[in-house]
Amino acid sequence: MRARKIILKNYFDGKPNLNNFELVEESILETLEDREILLKAVWLSVDPYMRAFGNRMNVGDTILGSQIAQVVKSRHPGFPEGNKVIAFVGWRDMTICNPDKLKGLFRGVFPMPDLQGLPDSYALGVCGLTGLAAYFGLLKICQPKSGETVVISSAAGGTGSVAGQIAKIKGCKVIGFAGSEEKVRWLLDLGFDQSFNYKEINVDHTLKKWAVEGVNCYFDNVGGDLTFWVLQNTNESGRVALCGAISSYNDDPKTAKVQFDYTSMIYKQIKMEGFLVNRWFPEWGPAIGELIGWVKDGRVKSRETVVEGFESLPQAFIDIFEGKNVGKMIVAV
Ligand SMILES: NC(=O)c1ccc[n+]([C@@H]2O[C@H](COP(=O)([O-])OP(=O)(O)OC[C@H]3O[C@@H](n4cnc5c(N)ncnc54)[C@H](OP(=O)(O)O)[C@@H]3O)[C@@H](O)[C@H]2O)c1
Known part of the structure; x- marks a missing residue:
């Protein structure tokens, strides 16, 4: 199976530009090891911290980031096929990973919270x-x-x-x-x-x-x-x-x-x-519940700037530094 990822081609120097990024295709095996899952990205988050933490990435690394993904195949009982997850796997459209091994800052796979009918993308924005x-x-x-x-x-x-x-x-x-x-x-x-x-x-x-x-x-x-x-x-x-x-x-x-x-x-x-x-990870659950409640009762309104296409991620990221987003910048795969 073919997968796409966007890697750091050149270190950031000043404002990010398209030359910092490269879209790379690779083959991934569809046969999963025990406790591995295959994810298909649906929404990807574009955040300023990817620039601030640019020095944590090396040339060739996949750009850091989170996504809402669908579990396409699973050999992990905690992540059944068909479920959606929030995955910190970087700018990739298809990903095979073992969630048990993916731990740390900007890494991990988490079950999707129950958004009570709100759009899935809110799990990266107002309720994320x-x-x-x-x-x-x-x-x-x-x-x-x-x-x-x-x-x-x-x-x-x-x-x-x-x-x-x-x-x-x-x-x-x-x-x-x-x-x-x-x-x-x-x-x-x-x-x-x-x-x-x-x-x-x-x-x-x-x-x-x-x-x-x-x-x-x-x-x-x-x-x-x-x-x-x-x-x-x-x-x-x-x-x-x-x-x-x-x-x-x-x-x-x-x-x-x-x-x-x-x-x-x-x-x-x-x-x-x-x-x-x-820092407040143990308190995220109740906080997400309160945010969902405020969005549902209209006291918090959410706006998103949605950019279409996986390949548009670098431009969407660059646009953040030009102030082109209103509300949360997000890419629809
Ligand atoms: N500490 C944490 O855990 C945490 C978590 C999430 C986000 N953050 C931080 O929170 C901030 C907002 O993040 P966000 O994802 O919500 O982004 P955002 O505010 O939706 O987008 C960035 C905005 O920053 C403004 N901007 C860009 N360059 C600027 C400059 N040179 N001077 C002044 N304003 C500039 C632009 O708006 P204007 O048109 O208004 O200039 C742009 O639209 C970021 O600094 C991010 O790193 C921190």
Whole structure:
């Protein structure tokens, strides 16, 4: 049987481009060893972390990533044929693996949660890693209280849009920053109190005008200058969840120069904490249940930018760094 995979052809240097990737075909045996399964990808997730963790991949490696896949053949009792799974097997369309041996960060095969009728793709987005990052980063690190002001960067992305809507559920005033007028309008439709195109405005002046009482919580997907100015406007005992720093993912971390407001951090006793969503793995089940409930009762709305075709994965990934996605970027095989 033929399988396709996308490998790292050249190390990333600056923004990703098509020359970093190569689509490779290979033959895979259809005869399975004991406890092996054959997976057919249906949906693939495209995430900024694939750039941030680019230095964990070697030239020739399959690009990291998760997918919703159907179990086509199985010799594993935990993964019957016909079932769907969430598989961290990278950018592959057909995969033979032994789930017992596939363990670790960015690896593993998990049974599909019961999405109660929601689309399967939501298991990669609002009810998957993206939604979980928003859920735990906001609730565990920011711990927003009703009436507080919460700022979200990359607010119209998969993670940011969910974080902002959860902050609204918790009774907060929510201000979002995003990179286009279309995104700004969508955030207002979602119920954000204010949203702004960070490319067109002065973040400092905007927060002084629209967050006169100061910022209490900041869910940060972006880092860099935006974060500097949000910190300047953050209150005593503010909380910052460092979910991502996409503005610096294409820079060399050793030479990048980002201004950082140590004085505000110290004198205002601001807590800033980075996190990886797998920290709360034992709590994922109930959290997914709560996210499903919010989506079903309409309090959290999900939007996806769907790109068609396995071979489109590299372009979809490149497009993330151009801000072309609204909501979760996803590829339909
Ligand atoms: N810690 C965790 O466990 C965890 C889990 C999931 C995701 N993350 C992180 O969360 C962040 C969001 O991930 P996501 O999958 O939801 O992606 P996303 O926000 O849906 O997409 C990325 C968005 O980032 C913005 N962007 C791109 N380059 C930028 C730049 N130079 N400066 C400012 N904004 C830029 C673009 O929106 P604009 O048009 O608004 O610029 C783009 O659409 C990422 O940093 C990701 O690494 C972390």
